[in-house]
Structures are given as C-alpha cells and as structure tokens.
Amino acid sequence: MTLLIDHPAPRVRRLTLNRPERMNALDGHTLQALNDAVRDCAAAGSEVKVLVISGRGRAFCAGNDLKWLASGVLADRSAHMRHQDLMQDTYERLEAAPQIVLASVNGFALAGGFELALACDLTIADEAAQMGDEHIRRNLLPSGGSSQRLPRRLGLQRALYYLVTGRRMTGREAVELGLAVQAVPAMQLETATLELAREIAQADALALASMKQLARRSMELPLSDGLRYERWMQHCYRTQSPSLEAGVHGFAGTGGD
Template sequence: MITFETVNVEIDGPTATIYFNRPDKKNAMSPQLHQDMHKALDAIEDDGNVKAVVITGVGDSFSAGMDLEECFLRPYNDPMLFYTTNLVALKWFQRLKAFPAVTIAKVNGYAFGGGFEVTGLCDLAVAAEHVKFGLSEINFGIFPAGGASWAATHNLQRKQALYYILTGDTMTGKQAEEFGFVNKAVPAEELDAVTDKIVSKIVNKNPVTLRLAKEVYERTTHLDLPEAIDYDQAKLWELARLTSNEWINVALKQFEKRSFRPGVETYKRDVA
C-alpha cells in the first residue's frame, strides 16, 4: 500500500486500486486530493505492469464531489490561486480519461459532481444498488463543469442527461445501470466480488491490445466508417509490430490446435 495524505494506492501485480481517503468529508475532492491523485497515477505508471485500475472510496462514499469550501470559496479572491487550484483537478481528470490501463469505478457510496464525473470517465463502472449519483451544481447556481457535463452527455441519453443536469435530482445505482451509466449495479455485499470478476477478465489480456482497443474506440466514435476503418487498420499494424504478431503467432496457433475457444476464453499468453 502506497499512502498519500488523502489517497491510498494498492498495487497487486497487474491490478491497482486507488482509494479516495477523506471519509470524514465523504471523500470530497480537496486541492490536496487532486495533487495526490496525480501522485497515485504516477505510481501506477511507474510500476509499468498494471493492466486494470480500480477506483473506489474509503467509508460510505465514493466521492461527494469537489470540496466546495477548499476548491472554490477559499481561493476565490485570488484569481491565480483559484485557477491553479482547479487546474490540478482538471489535469488528472484528463489523465484518467486517457490512462493506458483499463479503469474501473467501484462505486460504493455517494457519487456527486466530481464523483459522478470520475464514474463517467472510467472505462467501466460497477455500483452498489443503493448508491446515489447526482449533479447538484444547479442547486447552488452553476452548471456541471470541469468535464462533469461531458460525463453525463457521453454516458446518458440526451433527455436523461439534461434531466439530471437541470433538476439536480439523484439516481440510484440500479437506475444508473438501467440508463447505461454503469455496467452493473449489485447488492452492496456483492460489489467487491463482481468487480474482482471483471478485473480477472481484464488482467489476462495483452496490455498493448487493451491500450490500443481503448484508443480505437475513442477515436472511431468521431469518424465516419471509411475513416474509422483506415484508422483501425493502422492501429492493427501497430499492434502487430509492438507484440510480434502475438495474435497470429500465439493466439491463432493455439486456436488451430483447438486448445482454446475465442468465443468463451482468452488464449494463454507465452510471457515470462
């Protein structure tokens, strides 16, 4: 366990878990937490072997969002301090979205504002059925910013996104699953096991393939079909070069011998 002031990181082989650790503040995101998140992501990248990153919260909350006093009220009269304080947050949000490992939000409790955003930025998400998600910014006179509106518009249908942006109402974990905001909503006592099962499906895959699969998805959502095909074919050649054609020389050779079934399992990687 790597311990920072407001964030803990546990690295176990190909899996890393980041814990927001301000339970007395419902894991609200302070300036220190934003700095610590950069350190946490640095530590995971420096390790070099992590394929899956789980993000969760200590205590009964995932994250209540930005610490309104520390991030907004206190620095407001110093424009440069206000700008730099919040820039640290915006930068790690962007890092998380583009992180090379697969990111999984394990939402164990309240997820408002920035907590809602982190859930939406992660590649995958599992939530306890009882948790509450919300964008409460409209209730104190602003709209969700810093990427929070992006998280809503890219994970929810238009009318659902606008409903939660404009009303400040909350949705449960179960509703979040129905709306496609999380992959699964489960009873709280099953949250760890279900998340671990998803992680186990990720960590036996080729890390280069995982990274490029994310890149192809993100890029091709903005392309017409001919351009998307050109892009994914170029990435396929990149994959072949970076992995010594593992998909042909290892995976399909195993398939040829009928030693694995691609529809239901992953080939055995020949790695030291």
C-alpha cells in the same frame, strides 16, 4: 494519507480516496495526489493492466470539498482556476491512461465525484448508490467534464435533464442508463470489482490499451476515419509497436491508412 494505493490482484492497482470524514470530497492535496498516482500508473505500462478507483467509507466521492473551497480558494480566482484545471487534467489522464480504469462506486458519487466516475472506462456500482451531477443545485457549473461527457453517453435530452435538475440516480438506474456495467449489493461491491479486474487483467497489455483507444476514439471520429484507425491500430498491434503513441499519433486521419 488522503489517497491509499494497493495491489489487490496481479497487474491490478487500486487508488482509494481516504477522506471518509469528508465523504472523500476533493481538496487540493487529495486531487494532486490522485493526479500523481494516475500519472505514475500510466508510466508503469504493462506492469499494471487495470486501475481501480474507489472510496473509503460511505462514499465514493462527494465532489469538490466545498468547505475547503470556501476557506479562501473561491475568493482567489487564480487558485480556483488552478484547482479546476487540475481536476480536468486528472480526469483526462484517466481517459488517456493505457490501463482499463474501473470505478467502484459505493454510496455517494456526486458532482465532481460523479464526473470522476464518468472519466473512468467502466463503472461497477452499489445498487443503492446515489449518483448525479448536482452543480445546478448550488448555482455552479461543472469543472470536471460532466457537461461534455454526459451528453456523449446519454444523448442530449436525457443528459440535459440530469444536468438542469441535479437529480440523482441509483446504481441500478445507472446500469439501465448505460452509465455502469453492473450494480450489486454494497457488501458484494469489492468482490465484484476485483472479479472483473482479474478477468480484464488476463488480456495482453498492449491489446487492452489499443482496444481502449479504439473505443474512445470511436466517439470522436466519423465512421470512415474510425475504420481506418482500426486498421492502423491492428497493424501497430501485429507489429508490436514499442509504444501505443505510434498508433495514436501516427494515424493520419481522413484520406490515409
């Protein structure tokens, strides 16, 4: 199995990329398995409050499996586009999931693996981890969203610096840049991740989902609309709306409460 699924703590589900011989690089089968698992987790609702993404072995994820791509996928434009679409869909599912998604980054998180971490809500990293978008080093463009997510996280100049040089950062540097919340020695990574997951999982599931949506929408909305959205979501939470969709899609935007 290229993706392992377990429940290491109450209300916590963990998805572990399981291709250690390929540094957990993403081929079509693995990416589809990840997409399906994220979809199933989102459908689980309050049964799962925290979703952890990790990698087995010496890497979190080295990005797309270049050997697999070269086996015929790159030569087939339609197949390549389907893979890129699946990657974007998977990462967007992580952002839209009602769970808080933690990336537990060990070893290498490069290119599409770096983009996977960017799509998660919070990242805890091995302090010596090697993280970065290396597409430019192979004369490629991102397909997992780093060109859009990184500037929103770092600002234009700093993000462009990492995008056009392909330089890596350590887990400790990722914390300094605001791309990770904590960096710990590799041997402590699993413990630190599960400690944070358990802490978050103590909160009400609807409150967590609502807070996640509020924070993510703050990156898109003008302040005045964001404040109206906060009031709307507060109302939805107080009245215990049966679905978060009522809060997200019921919001009228500018000029409405």
